[in-house]
Amino acid sequence: MVQELGYLKETASQTAGPYVHIGLTPNFCGIPGIYKSDLGASMVNDKTLGQRIAVKGRVIDGAGMPLKDALVEIWQADAGGLYNSPAEMRGTADPNFPGWGRCPTSAEDGVFSFETVKPGRVPFNDGRLMAPHITFWIVARGINIGLHTRMYFPDEASANAEDPLLARIEHRHRAETLVAAGTAPSYTFDIHLQGEKETVFLDI
Amino acid sequence: MTVSDRQDHKPETGAFFQRDRDWHAPAFTPGYKTSVLRSPQKALLSLDNTISEITGPVFGHSMLGELDNDLIHNFAKPGESAIGERIIVHGRVLDERGRPVRSALLEFWQANAGGRYRHKKETYLAAIDPNFGGCGRTITDDEGYYFFRTIKPGAYPWPNGVNDWRPAHIHFSIFGHGFAQRLITQMYFEGDPMIWKCPIVATIPDRRAIEQLIAPLDWANTIPMDARAYKFDIVLRGRRSTFFENRPEGN
Numbered sequence: 001m002v003q004e005l006g007y008l009k010e011t012a013s014q015t016a017g018p019y020v021h022i023g024l025t026p027n028f029c030g031i032p033g034i035y036k037s038d039l040g041a042s043m044v045n046d047k048t049l050g051q052r053i054a055v056k057g058r059v060i061d062g063a064g065m066p067l068k069d070a071l072v073e074i075w076q077a078d079a080g081g082l083y084n085s086p087a088e089m090r091g092t093a094d095p096n097f098p099g100w101g102r103c104p105t106s107a108e109d110g111v112f113s114f115e116t117v118k119p120g121r122v123p124f125n126d127g128r129l130m131a132p133h134i135t136f137w138i139v140a141r142g143i144n145i146g147l148h149t150r151m152y153f154p155d156e157a158s159a160n161a162e163d164p165l166l167a168r169i170e171h172r173h174r175a176e177t178l179v180a181a182g183t184a185p186s187y188t189f190d191i192h193l194q195g196e197k198e199t200v201f202l203d204i
Numbered sequence: 205m206t207v208s209d210r211q212d213h214k215p216e217t218g219a220f221f222q223r224d225r226d227w228h229a230p231a232f233t234p235g236y237k238t239s240v241l242r243s244p245q246k247a248l249l250s251l252d253n254t255i256s257e258i259t260g261p262v263f264g265h266s267m268l269g270e271l272d273n274d275l276i277h278n279f280a281k282p283g284e285s286a287i288g289e290r291i292i293v294h295g296r297v298l299d300e301r302g303r304p305v306r307s308a309l310l311e312f313w314q315a316n317a318g319g320r321y322r323h324k325k326e327t328y329l330a331a332i333d334p335n336f337g338g339c340g341r342t343i344t345d346d347e348g349y350y351f352f353r354t355i356k357p358g359a360y361p362w363p364n365g366v367n368d369w370r371p372a373h374i375h376f377s378i379f380g381h382g383f384a385q386r387l388i389t390q391m392y393f394e395g396d397p398m399i400w401k402c403p404i405v406a407t408i409p410d411r412r413a414i415e416q417l418i419a420p421l422d423w424a425n426t427i428p429m430d431a432r433a434y435k436f437d438i439v440l441r442g443r444r445s446t447f448f449e450n451r452p453e454g455n
Contacts, residue, residue, distance in 0.1 A: 007221075007300045008439045012413040013228050014390040015236075015404060016375065019323045023313025023339045023375055029323055031337050034278050035269065039311075062241035069325070075260065075383045085259035086215035087381060100261035107324075122255050135256050139388050142238030144229035144407050146386060150256075168249060193242050203223065203248035204257050204384060 013145035018069050020139060025071070025104050040073065040102025043116045047096040050079025050117035053185045055151065058110045059138055062194030066110025070140035073102045074114055076133070081120025118153070118184075124164040131159035131166070138191060148202045151189045152179045165202075174200050218444040219253035220384045221300055229407035236403045237364050257384035258443075263309040265343050272341050273352035275314075279337030286336035288317025288355035290431040293391070293419065296348040297378065300442030304348025305385075308440070311341040311377040312352065319360030319370075328360055353431065359398055371398035371405070380440040391436045394420045 021029035025038040044052065055074075058066040077083050082093035084100075093099065103112040121129045131152055138147045152160050160166055160179065169175040177199045180187040191199045231243035271278035276285045293312075297305040315321045315338065318330035322338050336355060344350045354374070361369050373390045380386075392399050399405055399418065408414050416439070425433035 006302070007442065008298060008302055009227055009413065009416065010223065010300060010441055011387065011389055011416055011439045012408050012410075013387060014375075014408075014417070015239075016377075016388045017390075018325060019313065019321045020375070020388075022321060022323055022337075023311050024377060026337065026339045031279070031322055031339065034337050034339060035272070035341075062243075062245075067242070073386070075256070077256075083255065083259035084261065085381075086262055087217050087259045088255075089215075089217055098261060124254055125252065130254065130256075133256070135383060137383070137386055140242065142236070142240075142242035144231055144233060144236070144239060144243075146388060147244070148257075165249075165251060165254070168251060174246075194245055198244055198246050200246075201244050201248050203225065203250040204253060 015141060015144050016071060016139035016146075018141040020069070020071050021104055024102065028104055038102070040100060043098060043101040043114065045096055048117060049094045049097070051185065052115065053118050053187060054113065054115055055134065055180065055187050055189060056111055056113035057180075057189040057191060058112070059105055059140065059191045060193065067105055067140050068107050068110045070105045070110075070112075070138060070143075071102065072105065072112045073100065073137045074116070075100050075135040075137070076116065077119040077122050079117050079120055081122050083122070121159065126164075128162070128164055129159070131156050131163035133163075136189075136191065143193075147193075148204055149191065149199055150178055150202070151187075153187065154179050154181060155184055169200055174198075216381070216443055217258060218446045219258060220382060220441040220443045223441065227410055227413050229409070233407040236407050239407070253382070253384055258382045260379060260381055260383040260385065262307050262381065263343060263379065264307075268341065268343060275336070275338065275340045275352065275354035278340060280335035284335050286316065286355045287333050288336075288358075290353070291356050292351060292353050292425065292427070292431050292433040293374065293436055294349070294351035294422075294425065294433065295419075295436040295438065297344050297350065297380070297438045297440060298348055299380070299440050303442075304344070304346070305380050305440055306344055306346045306348055307381075308344040308348070308350075309341065309379040310344070310350050310438075311339070312374050313339045314354065314357040314374045315360055317355050317358050319358030321360075330358070330360070356393070364403055368403060369398055369401070371396045371402050376438065378438055378440065382443070385440040387438075387440060389438070390417060392418045393434060394418055
């Protein structure tokens, strides 16, 4: 009899459902007065360092229709390439930038939008620099487990060309699904859940 | 969003254990109809964690309001309270190694006692409770413990099959220490016969994984003449020890 490893199993994911806003953005869905403001609604203030950018987009289903009940969270490094996290060992991130934001897609047109700063580059596990990127996490009715992906910048062609994650995508045309459209300071990142233009999602 | 209340703890920086995707629901689960057009058809791109996933936001206890973990009162008019079965839900957030996850932010939301959500898109004919909002949040302590007070939610019907009803459930959203641990799930109640009829529950292929979502009645912690208690422990991904990973070029 070998020893037992004794690990627990991760709690299984379940869909966030159509009413995810009640819990995560109650003010957005008309439940005022419990929290002063919705968590993650604002990422920058007057003292935040770096270039201000706007990122908007939609989450589109297999029939080409934008989801009007999705919730999108982003996580990114600050302008200097440091994460505002206790696990960040390389230095202290900009205290005026949380690095995290949350936005529901609009009930009218399905658009999400973030006001943030352009992230600096951070190292891959072997020390090579990754291209500037923003991590996305998408939940909604019909999505059983949150989808991870990344947004890269269209005006960072040379950094993107040497990015280790983008290089792992075997079908080269699919790497383009991770590159936003637009020009600084306004970018559009549409996420396709399914079909021909399907975004590359990550198991990470 | 501050690290100040965690500075006495040495942060861990190892990558997280890979997710067991056979334990979780697959994306495409046709019995749950909405998943059909909202599930990727191509394989996920698998990659060991980078610093972008090992790190994550951590929230300070100072952000919490006094009633944030009291759904019986946080939307009620002064002197009033929500209608329904008074319960306490408590438990621990652990990682796969059994270690407590401290400073984890938990957010929860639910229907009222009649199964009615306070949401514009919700049209179920059960009544809204004017004293019940349906959301709350809390942050785990150093041992990974959390608790909140609420009303036991009712079952509710939904348009999937002709006559599908959700079991009573509370939605949970959890932040651990790394963005790779980000999780949303649902808690069910011990003994509810609806659990085994539900197409959303049935998306999970392994019965043991479903049982892990069912909170037992915790008689010991039930408060006489006040509220029953349910215990719900949550397990987030564990993280590897950093045996040989402190390469000078890495971090």
